[in-house]
Amino acid sequence: MSQALTTAHSVVAPSPLSKRIAGAIVILYALVSMIPLAWILMTGFKTPPDSIAYPPKIVFAPSLEGYCNLFTTRTRQTQEYIQSLGPPQTICDEITRKRDMVIAGPSNYVPRFWNSLVIAFGSTFFAVSLGVLSAYAFSRFRIPLADDLLFFILSTRMMPPIAVAIPIYLMYRKLGLSDTALGMILLYTAVNVSLAVWLLKGFIDEIPREYEEAAMIDGYTRLHAFFKVVLPQAATGIAATAIFCLIFAWNEYAFAVLLTSGEAQTAPPFIPTIIGEGGMDWPAVGAGTTLFLVPLLVFTVLLRKHLLRGITFGAVRK
Amino acid sequence: MTMASTEEGTLRRITAPARTRRIRGLSDKAIAWAFIAPTMVLLLAINIFPLIWTIYLSFTNYQANRPNRPITYVGTKWYRDILGSPDVWAAMQATAHFVFWTILLQTLIGFGLAYLIDRKFRGHAFWTTIILVPMMLSPAVVGNFWKFLYQPQIGLFNSIVSFFTGIEPSSFEMLGSVNLSPWSIIIVDTWMWTPYVMLICLAGLRSIPDYIYEAAEVDRASLWRQFWSITLPMALPFIMLAVLFRGIENFKMFDMVNLLTGGGPGSTTEVASITLKREAFEKWRTGYSSAFAIILFVAVFGLANIYVKALNRVKQR
């Protein structure tokens, strides 16, 4: 026994050296994979000339110009006109005037960001509501052809978005749903509900049937037991599922770019269209990207325990 | 406080039967169907009905930008056109190149990382979370930013390559050159999705019970042999799962490629989804693109069947 301990092999009890080497390689990979994200963050705080400097600037004087440009539209004016205006009201006023421009109005970023929020939360709400009902039914009742129905539900998520977009485009045009938030919410609900059903079925499967059965012996109906016993028990699973749905709807691009163009456009198709004078305004793009990614970073941290489940449709649970 | 809550509990126990007797009568079967029906109706409306419509359109010469033109049947003309077209075949090969290399790189790097993380060095949980970040981000928004990283001269990517190799940073264009652009999308996809493969491989490695290694140790099997006869075979179902899913996802890859190269230069990175988008939403050949959509659909549907089979294999573990 003591001999087994001293010659412990690498997998059950890795040697300190192999641990250290493994750690070093993994940390190196993690740091390298963070470079693009760090660059997005940094670019947001550069001035446009700094952002396109050669060689790329790692040390620079931070500026809010990117964020100002992200939220405003600007027009070029003569020096005399700018001097005829009063003193600058905001820091953005000041930055803009240094470039011989004045702020003409707000940009479309805020409305597009708002659209993303409305569509993401709306579709998540519906997907999780529908999903939890179906998941419960699949988990607790004998449903004829249950496996086929579940496969059908999953297969709808795997469809190539462009292939689905052709008939949806025609259908929405007929129904007057093109470029509306409602249309996008319905579409994202349909895509997300499959994930919701699969994930939630896994979570509900883990809740012992005895809980509801005990409640039903106490006189609860099946419906009551579902709302009073199963739903609270599944709260963590529902929250994790909701975050997965939010992430999908937040990140989705293919449907958004093909089916929305104005009113209901979300942030992902909008951000690549941010341009300044003479090409892309990279600091503004960096700023817009940063703000867009922050919620996702929060979600990643919240979800880290459930990620594996989410990406395998609930099949792998740890 | 405790008193009050237990009292409330008993109270509810007593009143519950009286309250619920009225709505009893909903049988389990009725509830089951009532719970499933909304999901099914939604999926039928948003997925199945459009699919059937696409099948119908794929046999017609309908054009979405000319809705008033009379629709005529063309039979299987579009299918024969697409399946005989060297251009579409080239697009499928561009897709194959992308799928093959992304999967190979992601599997090798992802499995390697998982194998190292499984040593459980200090802080491995924290660094695992850091590594996972890229896969949570929007491929479109981040892909768009990679366009900036890939700029010759001013881009960070070229500068880093130049720092390590000494090649002039303005001497190559990742996005503009026919030889390099297929690799530009492979690099971004690998950066983004290696964490995905890593996470699933890690689950596979962790599912191997310790006693198997202990038995191998007793048999004095070398580390090399342990890896090939225990670690790899037992993690294989998980690796297959990751490979299949990434394969399906990259087979239909659209957002990142559309923003990064848009299929260019020329048609070197024109993967299947980009071709489909060009036919459907730029040339407005709705009938033709419907047929192409059905072909891609069948491929994905077939692969999805295999994927679910792999999923069940992993589940039984």
Add this chain to the structure above:
Amino acid sequence: MSDLLNRFMRFRRGPWENLATLVIAAGVLMLMQPLSLTLYTWSFATMLAGTVMFVIVSKFPE
């Protein structure tokens, strides 16, 4: 050989499902291979056949 034939003739799910999987995989490979246009032309029919077969044989008893 006859043993293999026997396994298929009993219409059990396992071997038939594996066969269907192979047909689908072959179809997808035919779709994306760079060698022969003829193989590419017939890829769709192969994938369709494999998928239909998979759906049917998944109804066979275990």
